[in-house]
Amino acid sequence: MIRDVRIVSSRFGLANSHRLSTVLMRGAYDSLPIHLKRPPEQIVRAVDESGLRGKGGGGAPAGEKWKLMPRNSDTPSYLVVNCDESEPGTFKDREIITRDPHLLIEGMILTSYAIGANHAYIYIRGEYKSFELILRRAVDEAYEAGFLGRDIAGSGFDLDITIHRGGGAYICGEKSALLESLEGKRGHPRLKPKGKEPEWYFGAPALVNNVETIASVPYIVMNGARCYRQFGTAQSPGTLLFSLSGHIERPGIYEAEFGVSMMEYIERFGGGVKGKKKLKGVIPGGISTPILTAEEAARATLDYESLRTLGSSLGTGGMIVLSSEADMHGVLKNILGFYRHESCGQCTPCREGTSWSDQIASRMLRGEATMKDLDKLLELADTMNGKTICVFAPAVSGVILSIIDKFRDEFTERLRP
Amino acid sequence: MSFAFSPENLGKIEKLRSRYPSPKALTLPLLWLVQEQEGYIPGEAFDAIAEITTWSPMDIYKSASFYTMLRFEPAGKYHIKICRSLSCTLCGQAMLYRHLREKLGIKAGETTADGRFTIERVECLGSCGTAPAMQINDIYYEELNTLKLDTILENLP
Numbered sequence: 261m262i263r264d265v266r267i268v269s270s271r272f273g274l275a276n277s278h279r280l281s282t283v284l285m286r287g288a289y290d291s292l293p294i295h296l297k298r299p300p301e302q303i304v305r306a307v308d309e310s311g312l313r314g315k316g317g318g319g320a321p322a323g324e325k326w327k328l329m330p331r332n333s334d335t336p337s338y339l340v341v342n343c344d345e346s347e348p349g350t351f352k353d354r355e356i357i358t359r360d361p362h363l364l365i366e367g368m369i370l371t372s373y374a375i376g377a378n379h380a381y382i383y384i385r386g387e388y389k390s391f392e393l394i395l396r397r398a399v400d401e402a403y404e405a406g407f408l409g410r411d412i413a414g415s416g417f418d419l420d421i422t423i424h425r426g427g428g429a430y431i432c433g434e435k436s437a438l439l440e441s442l443e444g445k446r447g448h449p450r451l452k453p454k455g456k457e458p459e460w461y462f463g464a465p466a467l468v469n470n471v472e473t474i475a476s477v478p479y480i481v482m483n484g485a486r487c488y489r490q491f492g493t494a495q496s497p498g499t500l501l502f503s504l505s506g507h508i509e510r511p512g513i514y515e516a517e518f519g520v521s522m523m524e525y526i527e528r529f530g531g532g533v534k535g536k537k538k539l540k541g542v543i544p545g546g547i548s549t550p551i552l553t554a555e556e557a558a559r560a561t562l563d564y565e566s567l568r569t570l571g572s573s574l575g576t577g578g579m580i581v582l583s584s585e586a587d588m589h590g591v592l593k594n595i596l597g598f599y600r601h602e603s604c605g606q607c608t609p610c611r612e613g614t615s616w617s618d619q620i621a622s623r624m625l626r627g628e629a630t631m632k633d634l635d636k637l638l639e640l641a642d643t644m645n646g647k648t649i650c651v652f653a654p655a656v657s658g659v660i661l662s663i664i665d666k667f668r669d670e671f672t673e674r675l676r677p
Numbered sequence: 678m679s680f681a682f683s684p685e686n687l688g689k690i691e692k693l694r695s696r697y698p699s700p701k702a703l704t705l706p707l708l709w710l711v712q713e714q715e716g717y718i719p720g721e722a723f724d725a726i727a728e729i730t731t732w733s734p735m736d737i738y739k740s741a742s743f744y745t746m747l748r749f750e751p752a753g754k755y756h757i758k759i760c761r762s763l764s765c766t767l768c769g770q771a772m773l774y775r776h777l778r779e780k781l782g783i784k785a786g787e788t789t790a791d792g793r794f795t796i797e798r799v800e801c802l803g804s805c806g807t808a809p810a811m812q813i814n815d816i817y818y819e820e821l822n823t824l825k826l827d828t829i830l831e832n833l834p
């Protein structure tokens with residue numbers, strides 16, 4: 261049985277849930293005066309002990325990133341909220357900013373206070389212009405009510421929020437590319453440092469977290485780490501706004517705790533596979549996560565451990581359901597077309613690999629490819645898993661290998677001798 | 678041709694300056710202001726942006742050309758962006774695109790002779806749960822089918 265748990269979506273169903281007047285009657289911002297008087301370290305500790313994991317796809321423990329932010333330093337620090345949401349199959353952050361933007365703003369206030377930032381940015385994908393307007397109005401409301409700006413709720417803490425509109429580039433969701441873009445440059449991922457350190461924005465330390473990660477913070481700060489850990493599993497505590505799209509009766513987002521059965525989730529919330537067709541596979545967390553066969557999906561639970569054991573990953577929790585109607589040639593070609601378009605082009609294996617593999621997939625789709633082409637595709641996948649600046653290319657590699665490996669017969673059947 | 682920010686936009690720029698630690702960060706916000714003002718980004722605007730941001734005009738061009746939503750020539754009055762990514766494909770976007778092509782007599786990347794419509798095929802719009810989806814300018818249209826598409830196009834002013 262799946263329990264009904266709503267941590268991030270608790271106010272989604274209210275009429276006018278995006279307005280300050282609505283959420284003020286539901287406790288929003290209520291306890292700010294108390295929490296903004298606590299030692300900031302206490303808030304960092306609560307988030308650390310809660311085991312909150314980043315909800316933008318990587319699943320990095322939030323507390324560990326927060327602890328890297330310098331305390332009492334002379335230079336400013338920044339919070340940067342990642343609302344670039346462009347991974348196909350993912351549409352949850354959009355729900356938060358349009359249905360409960362004040363939850364995000366409250367989370368940003370608490371987070372900024374905890375890490376010592378007085379300015380926070382929301383980097384929002386350019387296509388979300390109409391949703392951005394809703395978010396902007398909420399930010400304006402928060403300023404007018406004294407929850408943003410100088411001396412928030414009489415606490416002495418100051419915070420400004422600036423919304424920054426992206427220009428249409430998937431790679432800008434990668435945190436260092438996002439910061440490059442926020443500095444006015446092309447969104448090229450940066451080389452990763454060897455040791456653990458924060459991200460940098462114009463030479464100042466910056467914390468980058470996903471919208472949903474930050475929207476989970478108010479619950480944790482108000483109720484404590486133990487309360488958050490009531491839900492989910494030991495390694496994946498709490499909840500996620502999982503989502504369903506593709507061949508499914510009722511697509512959409514439905515919050516659930518980590519650890520529930522994938523098939524039970526698909527049945528209970530999604531109403532099962534579209535048209536009562538047979539399930540062929542599930543891409544578990546956005547197209548960049550390796551595909552599961554129906555048999556693997558039946559064994560999967562929705563948490564980081566289970567999906568890692570199955571050789572895939574939880575990603576963004578955006579499940580794409582494929583029925584027996586799905587043609588794997590079309591799926592592969594579609595996905596590779598995306599990557600070819602979105603590679604930032606800095607690393608040769610990625611730039612060339614995505615382009616070549618897309619061309620091979622086209623030939624395979626048209627039935628013009630031979631076994632040599634298929635081998636070449638697998639070889640390309642191998643090279644993409646080598647040394648690249650960001651994990652985009654290795655992800656492409658994993659996706660290709662999983663699709664070919666698990667549906668090999670379908671591919672070999674269409675090869676020319 | 679020359680380019681100048683409107684007085685209203687100059688006011689916005691003054692406000693934007695205080696929101697960033699360096700004027701360099703103003704690149705994207707200014708490119709957006711230009712595109713909103715002119716409908717596209719004329720080459721002359723690079724100098725104006727360079728002056729405010731302290732980047733060189735070449736730097737601005739290099740940045741601008743990276744972002745797919747920025748345009749260097751005008752688009753049709755209605756810029757239709759139809760999603761081609763996986764969830765929309767599983768829900769029938771190819772049929773919609775074909776319908777659109779036949780109806781308007783242009784392919785993706787083209788603009789109708791009367792300047793009314795441009796079609797573009799784009800990647801995931803974040804509407805996978807309400808697929809298939811498209812945008813006309815900044816407005817979303819979701820759970821589309823050919824009938825709905827016809828009605829939407831017929832009702833455009």
Ligand SMILES: Cc1cc2nc3c(=O)[nH]c(=O)nc-3n(C[C@H](O)[C@H](O)[C@H](O)COP(=O)(O)O)c2cc1C
Nearest residue numbers: 314315316318342344345346433434435469470473
């Ligand atoms: C190619 C690529 C695209 C990404 N896109 C997004 C995105 O759209 N939104 C997001 O929150 N994180 C995205 N990420 C993950 C970010 O790099 C980063 O880990 C995340 O924003 C950190 O926040 P979190 O720990 O709260 O999830 C992407 C990563 C990669 C490699």
Ligand code: SF4
Nearest residue numbers: 604605606607610650
């Ligand atoms: S792996 Fe691909 S997307 Fe990532 S930095 Fe290299 S070229 Fe760019």
Ligand code: FES
Nearest residue numbers: 760765802804805
């Ligand atoms: S796949 Fe079309 S909106 Fe996501």
